[in-house]
Amino acid sequence: MPRQMKFVAFLMAGPTCHHYAMWRHPGTENRFLDPAFWETLARTLEVGRFDGLIFADTLSFYDETIMARGGQISLLDPIPLVAIMARATSRIGLGVTIPTSCQEAFAIARLLSSLDVLSGGRIVWNIIPSANDLAAQKSGKDTQQNDEPFDRAEEVLKVSLDMWKGWADDALVVDKESGGFLGEGKVRRTEIAGKYIGVRGMFTVPPSPQRQPVIMQAGSSPRGRNFAANYAELVFTLQHSLPDMQAFYADMKDRVAKAGRNPGDCAILVSVNVIVGETEAIAREKQAYINEMVDTRLSVAILADRTGIDLSQYPIEKPISQIPAVTDSLGCFNVTLQGTKPSNLTLGEAAKQFATSEFCPQVVGTPKSVADKLQQFFENEGCDGFVVTPTEMPGSFEAFTRSVVPILQKRGVFRKEYPGSTLRETIRA
Template identity: 50%
Template sequence: MARQMHLVAFLMTGPTCHHHGAWRHPETDVEGILHPERYEHIARVLEAGKFDALFFADILGIYDIYDSKFDTMVGRGGQVCLLDPAVILPMMARVTSRLGLGLTCSSTFNHPYQLARMLGTLDHLSAGRVAWNVVASTSKLEAQNFGLDEMPGRAQRYERADEVMEACFALWDSWEEGALLLDKKAGAFADPSKIHYANYAGKWIKTRGPLTVPRSPQGHPVIMQAGSSDRGREFGARWGEIIFTLQHRKSDMQTFYNDFKGRMARRGRAAESCVILPSIDVVIGETVSIARERAEYVNGLVDTQLGLAAVSGQLGYDMSQLDPDKPLKDIAVEEGSRGSFDVMLQGTEAEGLTLGEAARRFATSELCPQLVGTPEMIADHLTDLFQDYACDGFVLTPTTFPGMYEEFCRMVVPILQERGVFRKEYVGTTLREHLQN
């Protein structure tokens, strides 16, 4: 079988999923954010489109960096997560049978026993379709919500994250295959000889086990990760099966792809054991002019203040006192945030943009590529990136919701299928099987 593209949908339980103006679009369902039908519907749409999976990004707090208040982020509809995805996923599992279901959980604020138990339970309830997007949390506001005054340093966060993973795997392996017997006649519910203590003890983490949850259909959830720093890439190269990355151009994607696959090889991992999926934002139109008009309209719904608040939240640096009309090249940012500032606004300074213009650009898609065109044009671009090994597929982020996903599944997916680069039917039943086929 020819190499197959992988598609994962990016979701959040709030008004904004990367595009900070899309919730204001007349076609976006914002009224349904607090209702289960909204999430059940999108799960059905994505399964009909044969997506590998969806996953929920999550933020354990409300950004209040900008002007030292959360007013702009909440009041103007920024990236605020209103609901807990772990409660939503079982609802989505009930209305689907093949679609992978991912959620973000912090290795910084959760104990591995709690994580292993919850994720193992979800993997059972979904018949083996769960992914865990592992994050080593970075924001001070999240730390404060969990009783910490400051966030631990990056090295400590990733040391703990490695131990959390080791402990979770020890707990998932505490039940062997076939340990659950359910033999009524013999009165044998389980085989104790196939259940073991984990007895994990590291520098940061300690847990005895065994886990209460029997071995799940996948053995353990698919591991997803999005670290971009050198330490984050090493973590992903060790544990990741799906890597979510934000790259601006084809050359950036190819550089990241080759670097990451090289790190995997040095760890003795096969290249195909992990798929690398850059974020892509699409705007589809029946003609090029219609697509461009639609993009111009939805991108125009982003306001400058929300853009500045979004950038402030990402950088941990308050931009409220900076002049939004000042050329970006003339903006002075404190040394500690300068590197992040340059990376965040990469590619915009050369266009001579002001700070406000650059912030609005960031808030349209968080600087992931925005593909605008007909279904054939979108399919051409995705196929080119895929076949030139810039990636193994894509994480799609929505503009209008659920309309963008509905249009993509209805108009772009059939073209990819006809070209033989994307599945027409699911081959397996578990998410890991989707990633391997």
């Protein structure tokens, strides 16, 4: 069977996704507090045969400007939304982002495993090693800066994997006649004492049809890439152009192989912001219209939050290449620099461009030309698929599934039907 693309929809339970003017678009419904909205969106994506959807998450309001101007914030916990969307669908994968720094391993593993069982084996865990200091304080911690976040994340994941593997496939008996509920010796204890995590006891949740949640990771730093190479089945990356995609793709596949895994078992997904129009001119007008709505003050505030750099001390006319990268978020800052190299953008220009797609490609055009561009990225070893981000909600996803997906299906580079019932079956087909 020829290699086929994978698609994951990027979502947030709030006003924006990767385009920070999304909530201001006339076509955006802003029904993020309405359960029916999320149910309908999940069905739309499932009709489009998306592999899955992933909720990014924020645990705090980071900045007055970000709050006041409708930046990238979460107004709801995505976990109940995923449960609602699971009830409205039967095949699409459902992803949540949970930092390993703010919750204990057992609580994370139990929550994810319960969702995986109830969804029929369709959950993906997007692991992030740490939240920012404000989120840490809400979790009873003073700071995340000295926590060696990837080391802790690895321990949390290893404990979770051990607990998920603790149940035998035939452990749950439920035999009324004999009185046997669980098979003796079919559930083993987890006994792990690490530097950050210690667990002793039996895990309480039976395995799902896919055994355990799919693991996703989005680290861009060398440490993040190594973590993903060892554990991730899906890797979400922000890349500026095809050469950048190809370099990341080759590097990650090499790291996966060196980790002793099959490179085909780790799919690399690049973020794209798709804008579809009936003609090329209409599509470009749509792009210019939504991009012009971006608020520069909001853009600088969010870029400061992403990079960990106090950007308020610099004039917006300063070339961003001249701003020192003293930050704990070097991966994000390097992506920013990568996106500004071709035009030597100022801080204000870079922040505004960042706010339209986080320096990922805006793929703009007719359904055919959008399909052509995605196929170019895919067939030239830039990626295994895409994380699709919207500019209006739910219109971006409706236009994509109705106009671009059928073209890719006809060309044989995207599925017409789901291969099975679980997410792991879908991503490995």
